[in-house]
Amino acid sequence: MGQHGRKRSYQDGLPVAPLLVPAALVTSLMFLAPILVFFRFSFYQYVPGKFMEPAWTLENYLEFFTDPYYFHILVRTLRIAFWATLLTLILAFPVASYMARTKGKLKSFFVIALVFPMMLGSVIRGMGWIGLLSEAGLVNKFLLQTGLIQQSLKLIYTENSVIFAIVSIELPLMILTLETVLESIHPDLELAARNLGASAARTFFKVKLPLAVPGILAGTSLIFVQSMNTYSTARMVGGPTIQMMATSIYTEITELSNWPGGAAMAFILLAITLVITYLYSHVLEKKYIQTMHLS
Amino acid sequence: MPTDVRLENVTKSYGPQTVLGNLNLDVREGELVALLGASGCGKTTALRIIAGFLTPEEGRVLIGGQDYTYKTPNQRNTSMVFQSYALFPHMSVRENVAFGLKMHKVEKSQIKPMVDEILSAVRLEELGERYPRQLSGGQQQRVALARALVMRPDVLLLDEPLSNLDAKLRHEMRVEIRLLQERYGLTTIFVTHDQEEALTMSDRIMVMNKGVICQSGTPKEVFERPRSRFVADFTAVRNFMRGDFLEDKFVTRSGTEIRAGDSSRAPGTSCLGIRPGKIALNPPDSDAYANVFRGTVKIATFLGDKVEVLAVLPSGEEFILEVPTMAWDESRYEKGKEIVFGWKSEDMLYLTEEDASK
Numbered sequence: 001m002g003q004h005g006r007k008r009s010y011q012d013g014l015p016v017a018p019l020l021v022p023a024a025l026v027t028s029l030m031f032l033a034p035i036l037v038f039f040r041f042s043f044y045q046y047v048p049g050k051f052m053e054p055a056w057t058l059e060n061y062l063e064f065f066t067d068p069y070y071f072h073i074l075v076r077t078l079r080i081a082f083w084a085t086l087l088t089l090i091l092a093f094p095v096a097s098y099m100a101r102t103k104g105k106l107k108s109f110f111v112i113a114l115v116f117p118m119m120l121g122s123v124i125r126g127m128g129w130i131g132l133l134s135e136a137g138l139v140n141k142f143l144l145q146t147g148l149i150q151q152s153l154k155l156i157y158t159e160n161s162v163i164f165a166i167v168s169i170e171l172p173l174m175i176l177t178l179e180t181v182l183e184s185i186h187p188d189l190e191l192a193a194r195n196l197g198a199s200a201a202r203t204f205f206k207v208k209l210p211l212a213v214p215g216i217l218a219g220t221s222l223i224f225v226q227s228m229n230t231y232s233t234a235r236m237v238g239g240p241t242i243q244m245m246a247t248s249i250y251t252e253i254t255e256l257s258n259w260p261g262g263a264a265m266a267f268i269l270l271a272i273t274l275v276i277t278y279l280y281s282h283v284l285e286k287k288y289i290q291t292m293h294l295s
Numbered sequence: 296m297p298t299d300v301r302l303e304n305v306t307k308s309y310g311p312q313t314v315l316g317n318l319n320l321d322v323r324e325g326e327l328v329a330l331l332g333a334s335g336c337g338k339t340t341a342l343r344i345i346a347g348f349l350t351p352e353e354g355r356v357l358i359g360g361q362d363y364t365y366k367t368p369n370q371r372n373t374s375m376v377f378q379s380y381a382l383f384p385h386m387s388v389r390e391n392v393a394f395g396l397k398m399h400k401v402e403k404s405q406i407k408p409m410v411d412e413i414l415s416a417v418r419l420e421e422l423g424e425r426y427p428r429q430l431s432g433g434q435q436q437r438v439a440l441a442r443a444l445v446m447r448p449d450v451l452l453l454d455e456p457l458s459n460l461d462a463k464l465r466h467e468m469r470v471e472i473r474l475l476q477e478r479y480g481l482t483t484i485f486v487t488h489d490q491e492e493a494l495t496m497s498d499r500i501m502v503m504n505k506g507v508i509c510q511s512g513t514p515k516e517v518f519e520r521p522r523s524r525f526v527a528d529f530t531a532v533r534n535f536m537r538g539d540f541l542e543d544k545f546v547t548r549s550g551t552e553i554r555a556g557d558s559s560r561a562p563g564t565s566c567l568g569i570r571p572g573k574i575a576l577n578p579p580d581s582d583a584y585a586n587v588f589r590g591t592v593k594i595a596t597f598l599g600d601k602v603e604v605l606a607v608l609p610s611g612e613e614f615i616l617e618v619p620t621m622a623w624d625e626s627r628y629e630k631g632k633e634i635v636f637g638w639k640s641e642d643m644l645y646l647t648e649e650d651a652s653k
Contacts, residue, residue, distance in 0.1 A: 191377070195374065196446065207383060210385050
């Protein structure tokens, strides 16, 4: 009965609007305002030694695209994000598939096991990778002592190590995203395909995979965006040699005091990320989701 | 091509729980057999073993005399219609129906006429380009049927195909399924928990309980001569009198004496049954009505063309009667009033408490 009363007041729309104000204030002050300030900075003039001068110039943007150093960083960032996303997807799919068909305690165990690492920040996990993979790290120590190698391997501060670190961080998120969608695929659909003569492989490619597309889209675009913007992992596992967009923006601003340059890079990163995810989800969405009529 | 199906001594358990204990089942070519039972009786498990979704621990699955026990589902030509219909949501009606043909590598030029033919057989020719979620429940059901029938299966397997439909559609689809089954001469196994469905649609009914078949026969045989209390209960017998033969009478636990001959009439009988519709109000004074009782009306419920009456004897034994509304005089038979009722000996059912074939 109390529920009834509450329901009615929701419909009137009276108490809801004021409750949105604090969140709207925080969002506009702490999120929108800095972005706008930074956007303005990106058109300022960088004067070495003098911080920056107010101006309206496109110099900062032009420099990024004309200087091979910066362009190389962008390409590397895209490459790392691409491989990290693809690997995460391939590793996550079987786990999510299995998990989607579990119930009760086993499922709870999976969820806890997946959420737990998310509670540790990426800095902590990055430190873990250093302890594991650095020249004096556990892996090298073990391999040297067992005599499998004579010299320490270069396992860290490489592009691949950054990719693997990102994969390890993003894997739980991908599994959980895929799992939700895979769980919604009725188990009878796979049986029906088998019953109609499809092999296990064709059942996967003709039925399960197409139906999982919404989950794959959601998961991969989410993780692609996060990988593009990786900072702490790139910093710790990539070291000074493997610069990515986020780390070089930081360097630009804090070490070179080039605020306009850093701001321009930040907006280039933002724009590229937005454009790629927009195209990606739109092209694929048109191709699959709309024809699938999934509700 | 339609063919016969046999399950021989099939056993299946999930962990410690035995779902099928030594199940034997024999379906002849072109026959429609209903597996009738409550949920959890193993009927769906039996169907899934025939389709190859499950492998039995023991026993054999024979389709057309050949051993299919360990063949994968796609190596068998069985077509299943699922309770959930299991239509592929990302494919149009035509694509759903053509799926099996494509998987069997039927020539493209042949697929179209085959799909057209089956869609017109289920009266869906107009809806070929629609997607499943754009169809009503009854239409989805017919797509599921078309998708199964187009394969010209050895065996058609129907898993509670009508349970998601409303009552009116269910009646229509019963007839439609039966007509299609006869038209294509399909060997069909039909799983249901609805006795009316089983009685109206099938050539033979197998009543299942706890993983075994407790009685099988034509609908008429099963309905008229249920052997056990379980089968009787499942076929809408509602009056049960538990007791034992005492010389030439049957004495119920409440002490009511019933003229039922002596124990040689039906050895093993521990319960008598009578359908509510077979009990007559004010029976004629004749030898045919060997059992006539005087009781009081406990409650009478109006059901349209009939009235359901709960009557109680002085001994406490209760009976449910169905009286045609025309014969029911409310003022005369109101609650607490005395009524006289009885039944013909030939309508009385001699039942065992346990399932005989166990």
